[in-house]
Amino acid sequence: MVLLRVLLSHLLAVTALLQAVSCWSPVFDQNVSLAAVTSSKLSREAQFRVSVNDDSNTTYFALPSRERSPVSVVVFGVSTTKLGYWVWSNSGGSWGQVGNSGNMSFDSALSDPELVSFQAGTTDQGFSAAVYLPTLGGGVVKVVTAPNYSPTPMAFAAAAPSVLGLASYPTGVGQAAAYLLTYQSSALVVQGVAASSAFAGPAVNSGTQISLASYSGSAAYGWFAYDPGNDVAYFTHYALDSSGKYTTDGIVGTGIAASWNRKDHVVAFLSTNQLLTKEGSYYDVCDAQGNIAFTFPAGSLRFAGEYWDSDGTPRSAFTTVLPVEGGSSSSSSSMNVTIYSIPTKSLNTLK
Amino acid sequence: MRNFFILLALPLLVVSVSAQTLPQHRVLVRYQGLQPEKYLPPLDAFLTSDKLALWVVPSKLAVQATEDDVIKEARSFACDLVLSIENADSSGKDEVSWRLWSPEEAKPRVSGKVMKERPDWATVADVYWLFLSKPLESQLGPGSPPWPKATVSDTVEFKITARPGTLVKGLASGPVLVPETGVAVVSLAIPVSLVLEGRLAGWRTRAERVFVNSPAQAVALHQTPLADWALTASLNNFAFPSFGVEWYPNRGNLALRAQIDQFLGGLYFGNQSNATASSWPVQSLPLATVQLGAAWFWSPAEEQLRFYTAADLGVRWMFPQFRIFTVEPIVPLTLEPLAGWDYRWTEGQSLYFELGPTIQWAPNADNFRASQKSSMVFEVPLPGVPLFVEFPLKAKVGYRWSF
Numbered sequence: 001m002v003l004l005r006v007l008l009s010h011l012l013a014v015t016a017l018l019q020a021v022s023c024w025s026p027v028f029d030q031n032v033s034l035a036a037v038t039s040s041k042l043s044r045e046a047q048f049r050v051s052v053n054d055d056s057n058t059t060y061f062a063l064p065s066r067e068r069s070p071v072s073v074v075v076f077g078v079s080t081t082k083l084g085y086w087v088w089s090n091s092g093g094s095w096g097q098v099g100n101s102g103n104m105s106f107d108s109a110l111s112d113p114e115l116v117s118f119q120a121g122t123t124d125q126g127f128s129a130a131v132y133l134p135t136l137g138g139g140v141v142k143v144v145t146a147p148n149y150s151p152t153p154m155a156f157a158a159a160a161p162s163v164l165g166l167a168s169y170p171t172g173v174g175q176a177a178a179y180l181l182t183y184q185s186s187a188l189v190v191q192g193v194a195a196s197s198a199f200a201g202p203a204v205n206s207g208t209q210i211s212l213a214s215y216s217g218s219a220a221y222g223w224f225a226y227d228p229g230n231d232v233a234y235f236t237h238y239a240l241d242s243s244g245k246y247t248t249d250g251i252v253g254t255g256i257a258a259s260w261n262r263k264d265h266v267v268a269f270l271s272t273n274q275l276l277t278k279e280g281s282y283y284d285v286c287d288a289q290g291n292i293a294f295t296f297p298a299g300s301l302r303f304a305g306e307y308w309d310s311d312g313t314p315r316s317a318f319t320t321v322l323p324v325e326g327g328s329s330s331s332s333s334s335m336n337v338t339i340y341s342i343p344t345k346s347l348n349t350l351k
Numbered sequence: 352m353r354n355f356f357i358l359l360a361l362p363l364l365v366v367s368v369s370a371q372t373l374p375q376h377r378v379l380v381r382y383q384g385l386q387p388e389k390y391l392p393p394l395d396a397f398l399t400s401d402k403l404a405l406w407v408v409p410s411k412l413a414v415q416a417t418e419d420d421v422i423k424e425a426r427s428f429a430c431d432l433v434l435s436i437e438n439a440d441s442s443g444k445d446e447v448s449w450r451l452w453s454p455e456e457a458k459p460r461v462s463g464k465v466m467k468e469r470p471d472w473a474t475v476a477d478v479y480w481l482f483l484s485k486p487l488e489s490q491l492g493p494g495s496p497p498w499p500k501a502t503v504s505d506t507v508e509f510k511i512t513a514r515p516g517t518l519v520k521g522l523a524s525g526p527v528l529v530p531e532t533g534v535a536v537v538s539l540a541i542p543v544s545l546v547l548e549g550r551l552a553g554w555r556t557r558a559e560r561v562f563v564n565s566p567a568q569a570v571a572l573h574q575t576p577l578a579d580w581a582l583t584a585s586l587n588n589f590a591f592p593s594f595g596v597e598w599y600p601n602r603g604n605l606a607l608r609a610q611i612d613q614f615l616g617g618l619y620f621g622n623q624s625n626a627t628a629s630s631w632p633v634q635s636l637p638l639a640t641v642q643l644g645a646a647w648f649w650s651p652a653e654e655q656l657r658f659y660t661a662a663d664l665g666v667r668w669m670f671p672q673f674r675i676f677t678v679e680p681i682v683p684l685t686l687e688p689l690a691g692w693d694y695r696w697t698e699g700q701s702l703y704f705e706l707g708p709t710i711q712w713a714p715n716a717d718n719f720r721a722s723q724k725s726s727m728v729f730e731v732p733l734p735g736v737p738l739f740v741e742f743p744l745k746a747k748v749g750y751r752w753s754f
Contacts, residue, residue, distance in 0.1 A: 023620050024588045027682060027711065027741060028638050029722040030671050036680040036718055281671055297675060322721035336717055 034281050034299025035320050038350050042318060042340035048095035049324060050075055050086055051334050058082075060321040062337045066307040072098070075321065075337055088337070167226040167268065179226040181233055188215055188251065190226055190233050210253055222246075225266040225275060232257065232288065234275055236265035248277075248290060260290040267303055271314035271344050276303060285347055296350035306344055315341045376491060377501065377544070379430040381410040381421055384438030385445065389472055390479075397480040398434075403487060405432070406544065425454040427564060429542040431501040445469055449483065451490060455499035461486045501542075510569035511535045517551040517572065539563050548653065553577050553602035555652045577602040577652055578699065578753030583610070585703075585749025590634075591617035593747065597646070604648040610663065612640040637672070640665040640685060648693070655696075661689045661705070681722050684712040687745060699754060705747040711739045 045064075052060065058079040065072040072089045089098045167179045180191045188210050222238040236248040246265050250258035264279035274293065275286045281299050284292045304317040318340040325334075342350070378398060382391055391409065398405045408428045412420055425433050437448045450462035463486060470479050489495060511519055517529040522537055522545065529535045539545075542564035549556030549572045557573040579602055583595040595610030619634035644663030650656070664686055667679035689707035696702070713719035716730075716737045731738035 024590055024743065025617075025619065025634055025636065025724065026614060026638065027719065027723050027728065027739075028614070028636055028669075028679070029681075029724065030637060030669070032718055032722045033669055033679050033681050034671055036715065037675070037677060040680065282674060295674065297671070299671075322718065324717070325720055325723075336721070 029300075031281060031299035032322060034297040035301040036299075037297045038299075038301055039318070039320065039338070039340055041350055042342050045317075045339040045341055046071065046073070046090060046095070047336065047338045048073075048088060049334050049336055050088065050097070052077055052086070060335055061302050062319040062321050062339070063304050064307075064317050064319065064339050066305065071339070073319075073337060073339065075335075167224045179224075179228070181224040181226075181235060188233070190231075210251065210255060215249075215251065215255060223265045223267070225269040227269045227273070227288070229273070230288075232269075234266045234269060236277075250288065250290070258289050262290070268305070270316070270347075271306055272347075278303075294348050294351040296347070301340070304339075307341075314344045316344045316347060317341045375404070376432050376498065377406040377408060377428065377430040378432040378434050379408050379410050379421070379425040379428060380434050380436070381412065382436045382438070383414060384436070385440060390438060393476040394436075394480050396477075397483070402484070403491060405491075422454040426502045427542060428562075429501040429544065429564075430454070431498050441466065443469060451487060453499050455502060460490050460496075460498075505566075506538055506540050507563070507566040507568070509537050509539045509563055511537065511547065511572065512569065513549055513556065513572040514551055514554060514574055517549045517554070517556060517574070519547055519549050519572070521545050521547040541565070547572065549574065550651060550653070558653065575698065581606075581751050581753040583608075583703070583749050583751050585705075585747040587612050587617075587747055588743070588745060589748070590619065593749070595642075597751075606646040606648070606659075606661075608642075608644050608646060608661070608663070610642040610644070612642065612665070614638040637670045638667060638679060639670075640667050642666075642685075642687070644687075646689075646691065655694065657693045657695070659691045659693065661687075661691060661707075663687045663689070681715065681718050682711045682713050682739075686710040686712075689745070689747075693751060699752065701751045701753070703747075703749050703751050705749075706744055708740045709745045711741065713737050713739055 052058070052075075058077045060075060060077050062073050062075045065074075072087060075086045075088065077084045077086075087098050088095055167181070182189050182191055223236040225234040226232070227234070231252065233251040234248060235251060236246050241247055241261055243261070245261045245263055247259065247261050248264075248266055249256045262277075262279070264277035264284050267276045267278050267283070270276055270285075273288070275288065275290070277284045277286055278298065281297065282295050283298045283303065284295050286292050300320050300322060301318050302320070304319045306314050306316050309315050320338045320340075321335050322338075323334075324336055380391075380394065380398070382394070384390075395407050395409070397403070398407050408430055410421065410424060412424055421433060421435070425431075431453060433452050433454060435450050435452070439446045439448075445467045446464065447467060448462075448464045450459035452459035465482055467479070467482075470476070511527070511529065512534050513519065513529045515529055515531045515533055519527045519529060519535060522539075523543075524537065527535045527537055542562065545561050545563065546558060547561065547570065548558045551574065554574045554576055557575075559570055559572060561568075561570050577599065579599055581597040581599070583593075583597065585593045585595075587593045591612065591614050593610055593612045595608055597606045597608040599606050614634075614636040615638075617634050617636075618632055620632050642663040642665035644661055646659050646661035648657050648659040650658050664684070666684060667682055668676065669679040670676045687707055687709050689705045691703055691705040693701050693703045710731065711719075711728075714737060719728075719737070719739060727742040728739045729742070731740060
């Protein structure tokens with residue numbers, strides 16, 4: 001009996017050592033699980049696998065083109081000092097890479113690369129997309145163009161006029177594909193940009209324009225969403241207030257029509273005349289006053305803009321980019337890209 | 352993988368250690384001469400050690416007792432052996448004469464005389480009597496000639512009191528079932544030493560050692576009811592506290608149990624960048640597994656260390672930021688077959704250890720691999736059924752309070 005006790009105590013000690021060394025935690029990633037909860041209610045449009053640079057601390061996100069036939073997808077990879085993209089297209093039912101950027105290095109660190117707004121548009125001539133990095137250079141828009149799917153070097157929008165935010169809205173051909181919130185001559189100005197202009201050309205229309213005297217908020221950069229029908233700019237300041245919350249303003253031509261302090265920031269203004277915001281791992285859908293109508297889990301699932309389907313119904317696109325093998329999302333050399341969608345009016349089924 | 356082999360080896364150890372035999376011989380030790388208070392304790396320890404495994408009865412006869420007196424004394428204690436030792440002073444040394452003999456035989460089987468230095472008891476007590484080891488082993492060890500049985504002086508009735516239905520083991524005539532009266536009467540040839548063990552479903556019977564050498568002796572077996580319920584608290588993989596409740600239908604060997612493996616608070620000794628930002632060795636995940644299962648105790652309730660096996664079916668729940676509460680979709684179900692050992696140190700309280708694989712059902716294998724961070728995970732080769740097993744195996748060490 002004594003021998004048994006000694007052996008059992010040794011067994012316990014050895015097992016404890018093994019477990020302690022392994023630093024065990026269960027197989028669980030909150031963001032993957034939350035994405036799975038919501039994606040199970042979405043239509044899966046496409047899935048393909050991309051090879052990526054095995055670079056540490058890289059965040060990946062995918063952006064499908066608004067045009068769905070054929071559909072193209074740009075996959076961005078953002079690390080602390082680099083940004084790259086891969087353009088994929090579906091031809092005849094199979095996915096293939098049609099271009100890539102290589103690694104674009106930046107002098108300044110992309111200190112907060114997960115905070116990315118994005119916009120894509122497809123024209124008859126090719127593909128263009130924009131990525132917005134609020135921490136880089138005070139909110140400079142970076143533009144990628146790939147006419148005729150032929151990869152070209154990444155082009156950058158001019159830093160002036162100062163861009164405070166980038167917003168998307170599912171408009172028709174010839175209308176603005178994206179809206180910029182800019183700071184020009186002591187005034188906040190919303191500018192619409194055509195997709196074909198590759199975001200570098202002049203504004204095709206001008207929306208809200210208010211003088212800074214009428215706008216009591218600061219002109220710092222942040223997240224921006226635009227309601228073109230009512231000409232309202234929703235702007236969440238990147239800086240937190242003293243209570244650790246974001247300040248979001250609903251701005252009209254005469255000043256601030258609504259303002260609220262919460263932990264969410266704006267993402268997009270939807271065709272349902274509702275505002276989509278994000279707080280941590282969840283999306284909120286709010287009315288124009290910022291009142292939350294419902295919430296649904298997001299995790300690794302990213303809203304990727306609205307588009308019109310073939311019968312004219314607005315749909316919301318979502319994407320996930322997940323590592324094929326275990327480990328952190330940055331240590332896998334290939335990623336699974338999945339595109340989902342749902343009619344925007346049915347977003348409330350996700351709650 | 353090492354855990355797996357340890358798991359396989361442990362039941363063998365339990366069996367081998369449990370298989371120790373009781374002493375085969377009762378020896379009457381008659382010591383005469385120098386300082387018995389110093390020489391006898393190490394002699395007793397030597398004779399009862401695992402090597403010889405003798406049942407020792409010290410002689411209480413006076414110095415002037417005759418050999419017939421010794422034979423009578425041996426028979427009264429049912430001793431089949433007598434070890435006579437005379438220790439005399441010889442110019443400052445010990446002159447030790449000894450002989451091993453049977454009360455039923457005229458001559459000693461083996462004897463001898465040795466001269467030994469007077470021992471320094473602080474250092475040589477354990478080795479002083481080792482010179483007896485070889486000759487005694489030659490007469491008592493495997494293959495040695497048989498010894499006459501101890502002479503029986505009488506046959507008496509012996510009463511055993513226990514709850515009706517108790518099966519009493521340890522009698523030469525075989526097991527006895529206690530009748531409805533609660534008293535079993537057996538005939539015994541005395542003198543005899545007994546180790547009585549009882550078995551009754553739902554009750555724990557304490558083993559009793561009794562020496563029967565006169566008529567009208569009786570023994571009452573002490574029996575306590577087994578627990579209906581138990582509460583458990585354990586450390587899951589030495590990291591996360593878990594809690595559970597167990598129910599024993601009819602206080603039997605079957606346990607139906609429910610547990611919650613929570614991951615909201617646990618220990619973590621790895622790279623903190625993978626866990627929380629805290630400088631403390633802790634981690635927190637918005638996850639819990641609720642398990643229902645059953646266990647079967649293979650060892651009798653009387654054993655201090657009981658072996659059992661169990662199987663638990665678990666549903667994983669998640670509650671990120673406490674904004675939703677839903678079944679975790681990546682691994683919604685788990686199955687855990689376990690082997691366990693329960694060590695009872697006092698009535699109603701025990702420590703336990705469980706070890707086994709966690710079989711995880713992952714409907715979407717791609718999402719499962721994307722969720723995997725540090726553990727080694729192997730896919731079970733079952734076509735069409737996405738099952739994964741994680742290493743290291745799940746280990747739980749815990750406390751069980753039975754009532």
